[in-house]
Amino acid sequence: MHAAPTSAPRGVGVGDPTDSVPVIDLHGVAKIYATGALSVRALDGVTLRIDEGEYVAIMGPSGSGKSTLMHIIGCLDVLSEGAYHLAGEDVSELDEVDLAQIRNRRIGFVFQQFHLLPSLTAWKNVELPMIYAGLSKGARRAKAIEALRRVGLDDRVDHKPGELSGGQQQRVAVARALVGDPALILADEPTGNLDSTATEDALGLFDELHDQGRTIVLITHELEVAERARRIVRVRDGRITSDSAHPDVGRDLVPVGARPGAHQAGAGT
Amino acid sequence: MLGILIGIAAVILTAGLGLGSQQQVGAQISALGSNLLIVSPGSTTSTAGIRGGFGSASTLTTADAAALASKVAAPDIGAVAGVKTTSLSLTNGSTNWTTSVVGTSESWLTVRSRTLAGGRFITAADNADQAPVAVIGSSTATQLYGSTDAVGQTFTANGIEFTVVGVLATAGSDSTTNLDDQAIVPISTEANRLVGGTSKNSVSTIYIQAASAGQLSAADQEATSLLLQLHNISASSSADFTISSQEALLSTATSVSKTLTVLLTGIAALSLLVGGIGVMNIMLVSVSERTREIGLRKALGAPPGAIRRQFLVEATILGLAGGLLGAALGIAGAKVLPHFISTVLVVSPLAVGGSIAIAVAIGVIFGVYPAARAARLAPIDALRSE
Numbered sequence: 267m268h269a270a271p272t273s274a275p276r277g278v279g280v281g282d283p284t285d286s287v288p289v290i291d292l293h294g295v296a297k298i299y300a301t302g303a304l305s306v307r308a309l310d311g312v313t314l315r316i317d318e319g320e321y322v323a324i325m326g327p328s329g330s331g332k333s334t335l336m337h338i339i340g341c342l343d344v345l346s347e348g349a350y351h352l353a354g355e356d357v358s359e360l361d362e363v364d365l366a367q368i369r370n371r372r373i374g375f376v377f378q379q380f381h382l383l384p385s386l387t388a389w390k391n392v393e394l395p396m397i398y399a400g401l402s403k404g405a406r407r408a409k410a411i412e413a414l415r416r417v418g419l420d421d422r423v424d425h426k427p428g429e430l431s432g433g434q435q436q437r438v439a440v441a442r443a444l445v446g447d448p449a450l451i452l453a454d455e456p457t458g459n460l461d462s463t464a465t466e467d468a469l470g471l472f473d474e475l476h477d478q479g480r481t482i483v484l485i486t487h488e489l490e491v492a493e494r495a496r497r498i499v500r501v502r503d504g505r506i507t508s509d510s511a512h513p514d515v516g517r518d519l520v521p522v523g524a525r526p527g528a529h530q531a532g533a534g535t
Numbered sequence: 536m537l538g539i540l541i542g543i544a545a546v547i548l549t550a551g552l553g554l555g556s557q558q559q560v561g562a563q564i565s566a567l568g569s570n571l572l573i574v575s576p577g578s579t580t581s582t583a584g585i586r587g588g589f590g591s592a593s594t595l596t597t598a599d600a601a602a603l604a605s606k607v608a609a610p611d612i613g614a615v616a617g618v619k620t621t622s623l624s625l626t627n628g629s630t631n632w633t634t635s636v637v638g639t640s641e642s643w644l645t646v647r648s649r650t651l652a653g654g655r656f657i658t659a660a661d662n663a664d665q666a667p668v669a670v671i672g673s674s675t676a677t678q679l680y681g682s683t684d685a686v687g688q689t690f691t692a693n694g695i696e697f698t699v700v701g702v703l704a705t706a707g708s709d710s711t712t713n714l715d716d717q718a719i720v721p722i723s724t725e726a727n728r729l730v731g732g733t734s735k736n737s738v739s740t741i742y743i744q745a746a747s748a749g750q751l752s753a754a755d756q757e758a759t760s761l762l763l764q765l766h767n768i769s770a771s772s773s774a775d776f777t778i779s780s781q782e783a784l785l786s787t788a789t790s791v792s793k794t795l796t797v798l799l800t801g802i803a804a805l806s807l808l809v810g811g812i813g814v815m816n817i818m819l820v821s822v823s824e825r826t827r828e829i830g831l832r833k834a835l836g837a838p839p840g841a842i843r844r845q846f847l848v849e850a851t852i853l854g855l856a857g858g859l860l861g862a863a864l865g866i867a868g869a870k871v872l873p874h875f876i877s878t879v880l881v882v883s884p885l886a887v888g889g890s891i892a893i894a895v896a897i898g899v900i901f902g903v904y905p906a907a908r909a910a911r912l913a914p915i916d917a918l919r920s921e
């Protein structure tokens with residue numbers, strides 16, 4: 267029942283000698299929202315596999331289920347149908363405390379709406395994940411400031427979100443996502459509020475993180491942003507309509523990211 | 536917050552009020568003297584119509600007092616002081632002061648549990664001699680002599696010149712009389728030289744002190760039978776005197792103040808309950824206001840326990856703040872209130888500490904439910920709520 271083309275990378279991946287267990291392994295995942303009499307299938311049979319060190323862009327029209335997919339991947343939401351294995355572990359078998367720890371140690375999340383706490387200064391927002399990782403206050407502050415420096419906000423450390431521009435707030439959110447050195451970075455429209463220069467800076471940062479071996483999944487509307495990724499997944503109405511290696515990938519890159527999942531399945535623009 | 540604040544203040548005030556009234560009553564009663572029986576003329580029984588009201592008939596005499604003092608007839612009675620009180624104007628030169636002149640015997644000081652600030656008390660010899668000597672209260676001394684030492688000074692009453700031989704130590708006032716404004720004179724002097732006439736041998740009250748606290752009821756019985764015998768009355772129901780004990784007064788008073796305390800405690804408990812509900816509401820409101828914060832913290836890896844802890848700590852702080860503010864309000868109220876109503880308020884550290892503890896407990900108890908609710912939310916549901 268689940269679309270054969272989208273499951274193709276999975277089969278190929280198993281045979282790939284360079285990897286063992288995929289970081290993200292979704293199989294036939296559906297998410298159904300029941301609001302009153304109406305039930306919305308925000309995700310409808312998504313099968314997706316992302317290996318360690320991949321840089322994936324997710325594209326699709328508004329309301330297509332991109333954020334929902336990201337929340338499932340980030341263990342922020344539970345799926346209605348299907349199975350999700352995160353680094354080989356079946357997420358449905360993990361309890362709240364395990365999930366909290368996974369979110370804390372392994373995943374850095376950049377939310378579409380930033381979700382900064384308005385009462386806290388920039389560095390205090392950035393240090394939040396480290397509080398739950400049990401770091402000392404001194405270490406938290408040092409790392410928070412370092413993360414803010416990486417996003418070019420070292421002169422706004424003590425500003426509250428209300429005192430920052432939209433783009434600056436977004437960069438604080440990015441700093442918070444990377445401060446804990448997570449292996450997996452999930453970013454929902456991380457450049458949505460940035461001008462071209464700032465977008466370039468942010469993308470440079472993602473490139474850098476990717477070069478350090480981190481797995482990056484980002485949602486974007488902009489093709490030029492998606493083109494920085496090595497793989498583009500297109501989503502429409504809760505289904506994956508195409509999953510392709512970026513055209514440049516074969517030319518530019520050593521085959522680590524060169525997933526041979528470049529099946530052009532359907533015309534998803 | 537306001538609820539718990541008012542609740543705590545109410546607890547402190549009511550506890551203070553209860554304690555104050557208890558202390559007041561206790562002070563009044565102990566001012567009467569310890570192990571005390573009070574014999575008043577007249578009867579309170581309803582059949583005593585012909586004898587008129589309580590205390591109006593002068594049926595007690597100095598002879599009664601003398602008989603009660605007999606160790607043989609009444610072995611359980613320790614000391615007896617018959618008292619004959621009149622109101623007279625005392626004159627020292629141009630200074631006039633009207634006070635109650637109390638004629639009594641040397642045992643009055645012990646029976647009424649009083650002490651002297653200076654000089655000596657009246658003696659048996661003074662009574663035998665009908666001596667014009669007086670022991671005066673501290674207020675009386677100030678009124679007549681100002682700041683000069685009253686001992687050795689003189690005053691005139693009914694044309695007789697009295698010498699002040701002693702001054703009583705300050706005792707405050709009970710509900711009806713100022714214990715520091717009176718002049719004590721030998722009863723014989725008062726009977727024969729100040730009052731005279733037919734009622735000269737009558738006394739207004741006889742104070743009896745039992746030999747010990749345990750002998751109080753025995754002393755009561757002895758006094759009753761002795762007086763019935765002396766007054767030739769066969770049935771105790773038609774007695775022309777009344778004996779009341781300090782104990783009876785005390786139990787009435789404590790039962791009154793107990794009722795008061797129970798009532799006040801009820802009110803205080805109610806306001807605390809209202810305060811607790813207020814705290815719970817604040818916690819619930821803050822949960823919904825901060826659902827997104829909770830969602831975010833959970834998304835960033837806060838385990839449910841950390842969220843619960845955060846809310847419990849907040850509830851505790853809220854309770855503590857409410858408790859401290861309430862305590863401050865209560866203490867301030869206890870300072871201000873006595874200026875408007877004539878009661879004594881005693882702020883006890885126990886009531887203050889206890890009510891702060893209660894406030895914290897309420898904060899924690901009512902913080903548990905909202906904290907648990909907050910911790911149960913799914914991170915993304917919490918994050919999405921706008």
Ligand SMILES: Nc1ncnc2c1ncn2[C@@H]1O[C@H](COP(=O)(O)OP(=O)(O)OP(=O)(O)O)[C@@H](O)[C@H]1O
Nearest residue numbers: 299301306308327328329330331332333334335919
């Ligand atoms: N909590 C919810 N309850 C009901 N329906 C929801 C809920 N969240 C999302 N949806 C629905 O699910 C679908 C997918 O939403 P989602 O937020 O994933 O879209 P998206 O692709 O991220 O869109 P955008 O690009 O505008 O951010 C939409 O139709 C949306 O209305």
Ligand SMILES: [Mg+2]
Nearest residue numbers: 332333378454
């Ligand atoms: Mg979205």
